[in-house]
Amino acid sequence: MQNKYILEIKNLCKYFPINKKLYKKAVDGVTFNIEKGEIFGIIGESGCGKTTLVRTLKGLYQKNDGQIIYDGSDIDLLDKKEISNINLKMQMVFQDPISSLNPRMNILSIVTEGLVVKGIKDKKYLIQQAEKYLEIVGLSKEYIYRYPHEFSGGQRQRIGLARALIMEPELLILDEPISSLDVSMQAQILNLLKKLKKEMNLTMIFISHNLLIASQFADHIAVMYDGKIVEIGSSKEIFEHAAHQYTRNLINSVSYADPNKERNKKDLDIVQEFNTNGELECIGEEHYVRKEKLNV
């Protein structure tokens, strides 16, 4: 039977030790499902655990607790080979296009490194694949012998994308792919991602701190705060009927390129601290909010 969900996360936890007794709960009991072929947005301010979350489910960090079910199979119950197969199907594009590319490798070896690790040695095939995927992401195939420093930010992000796509993934994890780019480049990259999603049948996890962009790009959104999901639902629901105060803060802090609107906008008092002890409650179709529980 075909699984509806490509990824199911149950009660995932990742703690980092601060000292012998104290732990920083970077990801604390996160549960969500990602349907096949959707774009799933994860939103939150820096330090809320979004990156840790995706790194944990990609297997870059060892999880402390919880379940990761990829396409119907629990990762804990698989052997090494199967896990590495799944890891190939999950590819990641990193935030910083400068530090995520090795400055001493040319584009060919950066893009095909995954294939080489997989055991492909046919040089002709590698070059052919690299050229193919560079063209898919909108770069000229003549670039394969250049080095990362010769490219602009937008182009570097495309190279990172080509490196991920060459493994023919099912799930693409995008860790703030556009936040370090120019506004005009942002639109280009987003369009490219949309196109690729359609052409290559991808499922995407899209991490962002900008709720406006995420709500227009993603189908479902999870809002994270302090390692926990405080609100989750379809992006339209969240943007139009935000229920949690933190989500409202995020929406309020989105600034529009409209001087008059910006100047007429009243600044709400931004509450910084939230209580996240409550449980997620359903308040609408596929729309859950974490209620504050006061007396703990």
Place this chain on the structure above:
Amino acid sequence: MDEVLLSIKDLRVSFKTNSGLVKAVRGVSFDLYKNEVLAVVGESGSGKSVTSKAIMGVLESNSIVEQGQIIFEDKDLLRIKESTYNKVRGSDIGIIYQDTMSTLNPIMRVGKQVLESLLLKEKKAKKEARLFIKTFSYLSKAKLDELYVKEVSSYYLNNNEELLKFNNYLQSNKNKLNALSETISQYSKCFEDTDNFNFSTAFNEFKKICKEYSNFTPIVKNVLDYSISSSISLIKSLFISMKNSFKDIDKREKVFKKNPEAKNDYYLLPKKIKANLKEEIIEPFYFYTRIKEELNSLLKTISQKEIKNYDDENYKKLLEIVKEKISILYRKVNKADLKKEVISLLKEVGIKNPDVVYEQYPFELSGGMRQRIAIIIAICMEPKVLICDEPTTSLDVTIQKQILNLIKKIKEKNHLSVIFITHDLSVVSMLADRVVIMYAGKVLEKGTVYDIFYDPRHPYTWSLLSAIPENKVDEDFTSIKGNVPNMVVPLKGDAFAYRSDYAVKQDTVSFPEEYVISSSHFVYSHLYHEFANKVSPPDMVVERIRKSLKENPINIPFYTNKKNSVLEILKKEGSI
């Protein structure tokens, strides 16, 4: 609002690189008015950061400033000495960078870094107080004494004749100085004609002039700025002619053999004069304009009102200011007080646990926190101009909002003028009063924020406005096609023409001249040539403006040139 504080005129900066000369800034001119926020907008590679670095005088070593002027307080910043620049940098013009990790010292506690700049501020305040008092005592011919201040004010009130005499005295001095500079210029001509010239007599003459000049200074220093500035230029021309005349070593040696005294003078006299000049004239002159303003307004209030009665309010004010300056001059700071001040500053910028942050290192803080610290350090010296080079680009939206609000608050409080460099138009719309749109090292459009957002004229501005991710049409985000051009290849004409749907043939030939839309709005595009055809702006831009004007009606910016205006289209429709 109308006073120009900083003015950039036809700035051209290039970089020497392995692949050739990169022309990063190719002729940029704009003015910064007092108390305004000027946003400089453009994609990366448009030369906006290079412009800001040129203002601060911190361009990379492979840069060449080919042409242009940056005028700040009657000084051309591109043509002043490094030592003078050091006094402007930081204390008159402050800067915040995007990358806070490299702004702050990684191995120094945050509190200490702020404290360091507070100490500098204290030093600056003392220096200014000393000069204030010095100038004040020059003007009042009085010693630093409260009693004397009383006398001064009464003196100026009662003796208008004295004032007149004083003025005449200055006038005659001015004539004398002029005469002196003429003789000098004559002499420098003589120096050029070396064949029929007796060096030793010339040198003696020269010495005479110099001596006369050094006699002059005490009179000069007492009084007026024009005599000061002319004396500075005078001494410069003296040095130059002296150097020129003795370029040839053989001739110099000959002269020195004949006249051993000349040798001594040749080496020592300039130093003497220079030292004298620096201490007595140049330094006071540096603060002179500022202090003069302050004093003028003070003296005005004195002469207007009757202050024969010493209890008068204005007199008290004057006295208080002088007292304050004296107290600044003689106060001693101890570290405990300074620490308290640092902590209150940290609190002021919205840091909740200042005591903890004081003891932390930069890497322990989040990006927003670090940016706040950088802001404190930048505004500590109370600069007049603050340059913000993409301060919020690497920050979260919530933090970005807080930092922008903070900059706004500080700007109001300290009466700052801000140059805000960014590529994010939503930030611009929140903060800016005026906007300069830059592309490939050139200004393409400039105007008030309302001009740019509601009545954009340049095709590039149209593309920028439609590339904002918030307007999504048919599931697709609109983007500007193509990339920023490679600046190594010499660009001809309008660089944006290669990416524009509105390009005309002339665009590839020459850069367009300035076309005036209104008194505040200028555009550089061949589309506004009188023979160019009308074009219609992209639908998305029209739709944007229609929507935002419907939501929040505004006073429509006034414009005289109606060509290609979105507002004209909307007017025809009847939407506004």
